[in-house]
Amino acid sequence: MDSPLPYxxxxxxxxxxFYFAINATFRFIQDRLGLAGLRRYWTDLGTTYFAPVATSWKQRGLAGVAAYWRAFFAAEPGAEVEVTESPSVVTLNVKVCPAIRHLREHHRQIAPTFCQHCYFVSEAMARPAGLTVRIAGGNGSCCQTFARRNDSTPTQDLTQIEEAG
Amino acid sequence: MIGVYDFNGHYEWTFAWLEAEGGPPLLREYWDVAIHQDSQSHAAELIRQKGFAGMQEYWGHTLNQEGGTHATTATESVFRIDMHDCPSKGFLMRNQLQQHRDYCDHCIGWIGPLLRRAGFVIDHQHNHCGQCWWEMRRATDAAPPSRPGEVTGARDVRLRPDWKPKGAALDTYSRANDPASKHSQQE
Incomplete structure (x- = not known):
């Protein structure tokens, strides 16, 4: 079977x-272009670079979402993540975020908005597939829930995503 | 989440995004500020403190972590890297990813300013096919780049039969620290 990963x-x-560079990139863009610019970067990244993922999710639905994240976290060094799926929802229980873990182990200053990227990138990937994501927690561990998009879905409360540090 | 398994893909995509936002100056500032001074601050510290020994220590670790095929050679006057199979350019080519006009420029984009601060200059060529060579010398050393094979013997990437692929451009930097200072020659 082909990998669910596009690359x-x-x-x-x-x-x-490379987590050092991801963290530094977020800090640089926010410093130069502001938080709105950083969120636009994340959304553009999710919409264009990750377009093959959105296409796969559109074709395979939530089963594709679960398969993608299982393969993704298997390729991330130090990740401890449980992916569960039901007919209506896929949940990522991120017990140990590999990025936060590595940055902390190397005493790096973590961009406070680091964890918001998961929402903005994933939402940009999910939207074309008729899906949406909600995130609670952050700063090393969190819960990410992917479900079908509908009008009654409350918007993401960004205060539910913790500042990293 | 964006991750490190495909880091080179979204890193290269980011170059094009930044250049569209703020032109080449914003991209060059990104390589200097975000990569040299922030992400790779450990490399900057090592090389400023230890010179050639710091280069050996840094690239010995990072090139092994990233994979690929390369050779490093250190003498009292030059540190040389021969990259035969660049892991990051190789990733982009295998996955047919190209948003920016020259991904390879990012290396001198952050290494150039780092070595300027540490007192070194760079001779460098890349062929856009995953092969390149670097020679770092003290800025006070006016010696020209070595002849093929002179420093590294048979491991010199310039001795490869595919070093100058037909139709590819060979980009050259001479005693450089600035990514804008290259000369491009079509083969």
């Missing part, structure tokens, strides 16, 4: 030090 590498997992 493939020769190694089973990525290099953890």
């Amino acid at each position: 493939r590498d020769r190694r089973p997992q990525g290099a953890a030090d």
Whole structure:
């Protein structure tokens, strides 16, 4: 079976030090373009770079969402994440966020808005597939819930996503 | 979440996004401020403190972590890298990802300013196919780049039969620290 990941590498997992660059990129964009600019960057990234993921989710629905995140976190060094699925929802129980873990282990200053990227990127991936995501927690562990989008779904309360540090 | 398994993909995508937002100056500032001074601050510290030994220590670790095939050579006057199979450019080519006009410029984009602060200059060429070479010398050393094979012997990437693929552009930096200072030559 083909991997649910849109891009493939020769190694089973990525290099953890790249979390330094992801964190630094967020800080730089927020410093230069403001929080609105950073959120626009995340949304553009989810909409364009991750378009193949949205296409897959549109075709496979929530089963595709679950398969994607299982493969994704298997390729992230240090991740401890439980993915559960039901007919109406996919839940990611992020017990140990690999990025926050690695940044802390190396005493890096973490961009306070770091955890918001999960919402803005994933929502941009989910929207074209008729799905939506809600996130609670952050700063090392969180719960992410993917479900079908409908008019009664409350908007994401960003105060439910913790500042990182 | 965005992750590290495909880091080179969204990193390269980010170059094009930043350049669309603020032109080449914003992208060059990103490589200097975000990558050199923030993400790779550990490299900057090592190289400023230890010079060539710090280069060996840094690239010995990071190139092994990222994979790929390379050789490093250190003498008393030069630190040389021969990249035969760049893991990040290779990832982009295998996945057919290209948003920015020259992904390879990002290396000198952050390494150039780092070495300027540490007192070094760079001779460098890349062929846009996953092969490149670097020679770092003290800024006070006026020596020209080595001849093929002179420093690294048979591991010199310039001795590869595919070093100058037909139709590819060979980009050259001479005693440089600035990503804008390259000369491009079509083969």
